[in-house]
Amino acid sequence: xxxxxxxxxxxxxxxxxxxxxxxxxxxxxxxxxxxxxxxxxxxxxxxxxxxxxxxxxxxxxxxxxxxxxxxxxxxxxxxxxxxxxxxxxxxxxxxxxxxxxxxxxxxxxxxxxxxxxxxxxxxxxxxxxxxxxxxxxxxxxxxxxxxxxxxxxxxxxxxxxxxxxxxxxxxxxxxxxxxxxxxxxxxxxxxxxxxxxxxxxxxxxxxxxxxxxxxxxxxxxxxxxxxxxxxxxxxxxxxxxxxxxxxxxxxxxxxxxxxxxxxxxxxxxxxxxxxxxxxxxxxxxxxxxxxxxxxxxxxxxxxxxxxxxxxxxxxxxxxxxxxxxxxxxxxxxxxxxxxxxxxxxxxxxxxxxx
Amino acid sequence: xxxxxxxxxxxxxxxxxxxxxxxxxxxxxxxxxxxxxxxxxxxxxxxxxxxxxxxxxxxxxxxxxxxxxxxxxxxxxxxxxxxxxxxxxxxxxxxxxxx
Numbered sequence: 001x002x003x004x005x006x007x008x009x010x011x012x013x014x015x016x017x018x019x020x021x022x023x024x025x026x027x028x029x030x031x032x033x034x035x036x037x038x039x040x041x042x043x044x045x046x047x048x049x050x051x052x053x054x055x056x057x058x059x060x061x062x063x064x065x066x067x068x069x070x071x072x073x074x075x076x077x078x079x080x081x082x083x084x085x086x087x088x089x090x091x092x093x094x095x096x097x098x099x100x101x102x103x104x105x106x107x108x109x110x111x112x113x114x115x116x117x118x119x120x121x122x123x124x125x126x127x128x129x130x131x132x133x134x135x136x137x138x139x140x141x142x143x144x145x146x147x148x149x150x151x152x153x154x155x156x157x158x159x160x161x162x163x164x165x166x167x168x169x170x171x172x173x174x175x176x177x178x179x180x181x182x183x184x185x186x187x188x189x190x191x192x193x194x195x196x197x198x199x200x201x202x203x204x205x206x207x208x209x210x211x212x213x214x215x216x217x218x219x220x221x222x223x224x225x226x227x228x229x230x231x232x233x234x235x236x237x238x239x240x241x242x243x244x245x246x247x248x249x250x251x252x253x254x255x256x257x258x259x260x261x262x263x264x265x266x267x268x269x270x271x272x273x274x275x276x277x278x279x280x281x282x283x284x285x286x287x288x289x290x291x292x293x294x295x296x297x298x299x300x301x302x303x304x305x306x307x308x309x310x311x312x313x314x315x316x317x318x319x320x321x322x323x324x325x326x327x328x329x330x331x332x333x334x335x336x337x338x339x340x341x342x343x344x345x346x347x348x349x350x351x352x353x354x
Numbered sequence: 355x356x357x358x359x360x361x362x363x364x365x366x367x368x369x370x371x372x373x374x375x376x377x378x379x380x381x382x383x384x385x386x387x388x389x390x391x392x393x394x395x396x397x398x399x400x401x402x403x404x405x406x407x408x409x410x411x412x413x414x415x416x417x418x419x420x421x422x423x424x425x426x427x428x429x430x431x432x433x434x435x436x437x438x439x440x441x442x443x444x445x446x447x448x449x450x451x452x453x
Contacts, residue, residue, distance in 0.1 A: 030369070055407070057369070057407075057416070057418045057419055057448035058370070058408075058416065058448070059406070059407055059410060059416050076373075076402040076403040076406075077403075077406060078406050081411055082411045082412075084411070086411075087412060088412070089411045089412050089414065090410070
């Protein structure tokens with residue numbers, strides 16, 4: 001297994017299994033890596049590592065590596081580049097999502113709020129014109145981290161769901177035609193109209209493994225579930241120690257199963273300093289604490305893209321990183337965790353490859 | 355002494371050399387009434403991987419990049435409209451930032 005670790009200053013990978021993990025030397029320095037992704041390639045080939053980097057001096061880049069980060073490539077003019085008519089400049093690539101429906105198709109969610117599609121494995125991207133032209137775009141605001149389309153869900157029926165901070169959830173039948181807001185029932189506690197059509201600060205969404213219409217959302221205040229692809233949402237945070245957080249992960253193969261990592265909203269610490277995951281096995285009706293081996297007395301949070309889950313031979317493997325530079329992995333469905341890396345810069349993005 | 359046909363030399367730091375095949379300079383022809391924008395256009399045409407790290411897609415100089423024409427940072431002059439006489443040296447440097 002491989003874990004890609006993007007931090008505020010530098011990129012690392014880890015390789016390991018039941019016998020332990022080996023962390024690379026820094027693969028890049030002097031840049032933040034808000035997004036990392038592994039794209040599967042042919043059997044036996046090293047998965048492609050695609051990263052969204054940002055140098056404070058020299059701006060953003062998307063780079064790909066087919067040899068675990070030893071060598072990198074990117075177009076001279078940049079992989080993600082706004083066309084002149086957009087009159088905009090790329091600030092940051094917040095998420096990179098390989099499309100499970102089509103080989104070589106990769107999506108990117110960027111700042112300013114924009115969605116991009118690559119048909120060549122992440123080498124070059126084209127702006128999704130329909131979402132860029134959306135009349136709501138002028139009203140989408142940057143969250144504290146920046147204006148981000150942060151979750152991209154390509155679905156088997158050809159439709160797409162994206163989520164952004166702030167703006168909320170949008171859905172499209174085919175990504176090229178219209179995008180409609182899908183936020184009914186999600187609260188926006190930070191503004192006078194608490195249930196707007198759009199403008200919510202949804203932190204992350206995840207789709208149930210058994211029901212593609214069932215979607216979980218960790219909101220800026222509140223955890224929600226939709227059973228109709230986002231048309232309407234219901235709160236499911238009863239039983240959690242805090243309703244704030246940045247992460248929601250759906251089990252890769254088992255329905256009704258998901259994890260969140262609660263953060264106390266008044267302190268932005270894990271509740272009572274206990275860094276834990278909370279798991280539901282009934283689509284949010286009940287929650288239970290999990291994560292043996294995770295620390296107490298822990299006062300750093302886990303950011304939105306710094307957690308991931310994949311299926312490895314029928315078992316959910318989870319990994320996440322913290323803002324104080326630790327990365328933890330679980331090979332047993334989140335029951336127990338071991339520390340993969342420590343004392344890195346604050347972790348922004350984590351992705352696991354089987 | 356510089357003459358009316360002396361070229362303009364653009365220099366950048368080692369951090370950008372990997373994006374220019376190891377080179378750290380580019381020599382461009384001076385033109386009558388040439389501006390910094392013309393120099394950047396030359397950079398874009400000939401070393402695009404360096405140029406896009408200096409200016410963004412809208413043509414604006416990146417916030418933490420300083421571009422000196424001679425000994426003066428261009429923002430203190432006329433930005434991209436700063437005249438660049440024949441024989442000038444244009445320095446691209448990252449500003450003092452980070453941690």
